[in-house]
Amino acid sequence: MKKLNITLMAAAIALAFSNGALAQNLSKAEYKADKDKIAAEYKSASAACSSSTGNARDICMVEARGKQKVATAELDARNKPGAKASKAVSTAKADADYALAKEKCDDKAGNDKSACIKEAKAALAQAKAVPKAPVPAATANQPVSEKPAAPTSKKESTGEYVDDAVITSKVKAAVLGESSLKSAEINVETYKGTVQLTGFVRSRADIDKAVAVARGVKGVTSVKNDMIVKGQQ
Numbered sequence: 001m002k003k004l005n006i007t008l009m010a011a012a013i014a015l016a017f018s019n020g021a022l023a024q025n026l027s028k029a030e031y032k033a034d035k036d037k038i039a040a041e042y043k044s045a046s047a048a049c050s051s052s053t054g055n056a057r058d059i060c061m062v063e064a065r066g067k068q069k070v071a072t073a074e075l076d077a078r079n080k081p082g083a084k085a086s087k088a089v090s091t092a093k094a095d096a097d098y099a100l101a102k103e104k105c106d107d108k109a110g111n112d113k114s115a116c117i118k119e120a121k122a123a124l125a126q127a128k129a130v131p132k133a134p135v136p137a138a139t140a141n142q143p144v145s146e147k148p149a150a151p152t153s154k155k156e157s158t159g160e161y162v163d164d165a166v167i168t169s170k171v172k173a174a175v176l177g178e179s180s181l182k183s184a185e186i187n188v189e190t191y192k193g194t195v196q197l198t199g200f201v202r203s204r205a206d207i208d209k210a211v212a213v214a215r216g217v218k219g220v221t222s223v224k225n226d227m228i229v230k231g232q233q
Contacts, residue, residue, distance in 0.1 A: 026079045034075050042068040046228060050200060055106045058187045061198045062103040065189070065226070066096025094127035099189055102165075117165075164190040167219045171195055174213045186210055186227065193221035200230050 026034070042064055049060035073092035077085035098120055105116035168190040175181050175188070184206055186199040195214045201207055207227050214223045 031075070031079050035072070038068055038071045038075065041071070043228075046198065046226075050230075055103070057185060057199075058106065059100065059103050061187045062099050062189065065196070065198055066099055070096050091128065094124055095191065097127070098124035103187075163219065164192065167193065167195065167217065170217045171214045171220065174217050175210055178209060178213055181206060181210055181213070184210070188214070190220075193219060194224060195220050195222070196224045196226060198226040199228070201227050203229060 045064035045067065046061055049057050049064060052060050070089070070092045073085075073089045077089050101120035101123065102117060105113050105120060108116050168188050171188045171190070175184075175186055181201075184199065184201040186197055186201065189196045189198070195217075197210055197214060201210065207225060207229070210227065211223050211225055214220055
């Protein structure tokens with residue numbers, strides 16, 4: 001009897017932990033509803049940007065897109081909690097802050113603009129920096145030649161962000177170079193070679209043209225379209 005009671009208690013504890021783990025995940029319906037809500041909020045925010053002009057509109061669009069990315073990362077973290085999901089949220093916030101800060105730098109010129117971009121990159125690098133683990137006492141006193149080799153890091157270097165900035169500039173220039181797109185209000189962002197196009201255009205043909213132009217720029221690995229045809233938002 002005693003053995004039976006212990007078995008039942010163990011089963012009950014296992015079930016409780018199992019239910020707790022399941023409770024951390026959202027149902028498919030809840031996840032989809034929240035995903036749709038985020039998409040609707042982004043669409044509304046980007047449509048509101050149409051009341052602004054020039055770089056103010058670009059800043060508005062970048063801010064709206066950044067909020068969407070952060071909200072999506074937070075939703076995924078609620079759906080599947082864990083260290084990886086938490087890191088994804090932090091990365092999304094850092095990227096959103098950087099994109100917004102960099103876009104605001106366009107309001108400056110010359111040395112002020114260069115200093116602004118440099119400051120934005122430094123803030124991004126600091127936000128994504130991983131604290132170094134303390135060196136164990138057993139290896140701290142070893143000769144330099146005997147210290148363990150540092151593992152190869154797959155983290156993006158600051159140079160890669162500069163490359164993304166170069167790609168962004170090239171895509172912007174290519175888009176503006178197209179006579180049919182000169183009147184369009186297209187914003188360009190790049191992350192790891194993936195170009196995201198946002199803003200307002202006159203027709204679906206303009207969207208197709210902008211995507212084709214962006215794909216033709218060297219260094220672009222893929223193009224994501226978030227452009228909106230005026231009057232259809």
